[in-house]
Amino acid sequence: MENKIDKKSTISAADLKRLSAEAEQEAAPSGFTIMAREFIADKPALIALIIILAFFIFVTVASFFIDVPKMMETNILAYYNEPFTKDFFLGADSAGRSIAKQLIVGSRDSIGIALGLTVISSTFGICWGMVSGYFGGTADLVMQRVYDFMMIIPMLMTIIVIVTIIPNYNAITLTLILSCFYWMGTSRLIRSRTLAETQKDYVQASKAFGTSNLKIIFREIMPNISSLIIVDTTLSFAENMGVETGLSYLGFGLPMGTPSLGTLIANANDPENITHYWWTWLPAALEIIILCLSISYVGQVLRRTLNASQRRGKQEK
Template sequence: MQAALRRFFDGDLWHSFRASPVAMAAAVIALVCAAGAFLAPWFAPHDPFDLATLELADARLPPAWADEGRAKYLLGTDDQGRDVLSALMYGARISLVVGLASVLLSMALGVSLGLLAGFVGGRLDALLMRICDVMLSFPSILVALLIDGVGRALFPNAHDTLAFAVLILAIALPGWVPYARTVRGSTLVERRKEYVQAARLIGVPPLRIMRRHVLPNVLGPVLVLATIQVATAILIEATLSFLGVGVPPTQPSLGTLIRNGNDALFSGEWWVTIFPGAVLVLIALSVNLLGDWLRDALNPRLR
């Protein structure tokens, strides 16, 4: 473990990260947002979803620096008296969990199908690529809406866990296509190289060749794509929640908070929707900047 860490800190990737102020700033923002989200039960000032602790007398309070603000509500409260800062921390946790889970699922599906299509070729390759073309002809948000709507119709009284699973599946299914096309193109190049031919000559099974030899050499572009897709998945989840078909109302995400605050925006309670929107932008922007840096750092032509 120590040797691996030593090689990492002595490698080109860490040197490239230290030489990029934008990547370092994006990493700090992403880590702060992630830490605040996943440590919300311990560091949030209040539990915004505990009805016993809500005080309607504290509803619609502006941020603490405003004239009518209170110090214990740093970013103000909504129409139910919930602390906006605490709601942001809990909501960001749900958005991040859904985004990361959907990306992992779409990456696993896309990498597997792309590796199979590129290595086997023939009719299987043609069939999978035509399926990719059909999937690309539909906007991902419409496919997610369709899958989520069908899931809710099939399970109208579903538990929150099943509702989350349907949402993750709705985001993951349209997202596997870029992984499949990327891995398929890299696999077509790798399968013609000498080490693959040598493994075939000595009788190594094709599945083992794909898993042990080809897969490690095609993961570079996949990691870059996955980093960028995390931000896309979070935005799609926020869009679905904003439209009212996302996470359950009992566990609102950033999109749900934006939708709830949108009605109060024109009445002067700007903080209820502006702060969730700002956090969503910060998370998406920091992850995208990290993805851009990782793409340049792993590109041998830019070294």
């Protein structure tokens, strides 16, 4: 009798182990697994991710080994040296300064400004839009009038005037100035989505249970619009890289003597550089195009990943 009981218990344990293994295999994949599958399925996005990571790591590490003041010194003997010559992998400009070194340091500055601008402007824009859309009524009316006033201001001209009247400024100052103006697009986008989410049943149920407004906004509504936030933030980062480049191209970006992608591209203003000294501007232009396209591809994958995770969460509920 005891042997039969032991045999049954052994079979039950084996069945339990087998069922557990099957359950783990059939379990819904994690968000990281979904993202990895999306990148593997989308080859251009995978290549774009590799390009972005490799480039960011290379620029960050390489910039530590470059003496910027010495790099920016004039070297008449290296006047317009061609690419792939000694000490000038990408050639030299009209002052005999290495294009490759300027490209590395300028990329670091552009990435740093774009990252800081994206974090500050997106954070403020998301909070402004969610609060405006959630409360509605008088609060929404007042906040949208502030938005309308900011939209009336000629943004580019105002930035140029502010940069011109400030005697001494640097990358941090420029980032803060730009952040005052580049939150508005994110704010309007998030507000419109929050208005729609506020009317849904889960928000009304939370209000009925007495959940605080801040918890509803940031714990319930925000996760449900996370895919929109991620995509908008990613595209904003790509756009913000071009903001500093454009201002530097016009001569109102980083201070004079500071390497910048915009300053390198501005070399194309000289017709002689376009026809004879293409290496003074073409590498910077190609870098901006490739990085912006790569970031856009990665943003699309992140959006699909978050949408899939949200669908999975709804099915589990």
